[in-house]
Amino acid sequence: MAKKLQSIRGIHDGLPVEVSKWRKIEDVARKVFATHAVSEVRLPILEPTELFVRSVGEETDIVSKEMYAFEDQGGDNICLRPEGTAGAVRAYLQAGLTRAGAQRWFYMGPMFRRERPQKGRLRQFQQIGVEWFAVNGPVGDAEMLGMAQGFLDELGIEKVRLEINSLGCAACRPAYRETLVAYLHARAESLCATCNDRIEKNPMRVLDCKNESCQAQLTDAPEMVAHVCGDCETHFSGLKSGLDALGVRYEVNPRIVRGLDYYNRTAFEFVTDQLGAQGTVLAGGRYDGLVESLGGPATTAVGFAAGMERLAMLMPDDDKQGVDVVVVALGDGALPYSLQVASQLRATGIAVLHAGGGAAKKQFKFADREGALFVAVLGDNEVQQGVVALKNLATGEQQVCAIEQVASLLRVVKV
């Protein structure tokens, strides 16, 4: 088959319209996170496969069927990271930071999962993640959620709501799980096929089934929040009062779950109905046991990840306005001067394109097409007087001015 050369399924190019949004998201993230003294880390995209098997969970879909994993030329089992938390914990341990006090990290970069693509779901996608190590207590959770809310606010993303839940801990979850599984087994016949699978694999996920006939069977199902131990209860109520104090609006959704094994206690999701079936924009929770299970000392941790492409879909297309001035040279005699003018204008920090000379009409069309704010018209008259004829393309006004004045005239229009 004569195959067209194209990108891999579900792996898309970042063209200028997308990248300008991504950059805005990144800029806002850096700015907001900095106010919480969160530092950027840059972690490997390739990791040992074992890392995710041990942290995310061997039975999860992500590890069991969605990882791009392979053996390299040296026989090592490596993979493209499907998520960021495991690598962050690995790096935290490898750098020997377990006695260095709290670490507050963020990262952004591509993740890979071999899923069937659909709206808001890609095989290579970008996440902005935040991980706080050795930050314990509900105040940490509340502050992280306050930061996340501030991040979304700053991006102008409004149509999201925050849902929180408690997943319990090693002390109380096993007992709850047993009562839940017993409850589910009792009515397994009236639950859908996928829910029957979930009873063993991830029983809490059954409560979150989208199938209405399942939901009808589960109205009185036992929920984790009613079965948490005293410590978890204290933590959860501390989180709620912290959110109240911060003015972060939330609702308790006793049925949200984390898909990854390492979470405990706090789970949260910022969700929207604007993204089809992919409602989760930013999600995370506490994972106090993970550092220890990867070989470190018992260390509390809390984090979240946000999908960059999903965030971008919630943002308006910003009209590109890249070009400040297009330099038009009328006649070959003006060409050298026009190049010098373009260069001098650029030295003042503004975006300048040279229209290339030739017919005036053609050059103006070029300026118009580039979305330029101004045209600097340079012909024999301007060359002789050492000035520019500056035309505002929006108003049609044209005035003669010195090269040094252009930047300030531009500033007036831009504001």
Add this chain to the structure above:
RNA sequence: GUGGACGUAGCUCAAUUGGUAGAGCCCCGGCUUGUGAUGCCGGUGGUUGUGGGUUCAAGUCCCAUCGUCCACCCCA
């Protein structure tokens, strides 16, 4: 991995019960060479995703394959 919809020009889409592949936009050139959005004239551009099959004849029907979209699963 499962299910559904869809692949025609760079883009958005037409094409009767199978009967010569078109339009708009974009692009390029021109409308006497110091002034651009909307004008007029002309032009480039397609092995109809790909590969088979049925037929005198396939964009149209059948099969396969690749891809896109949507949903399930799962998740950011």
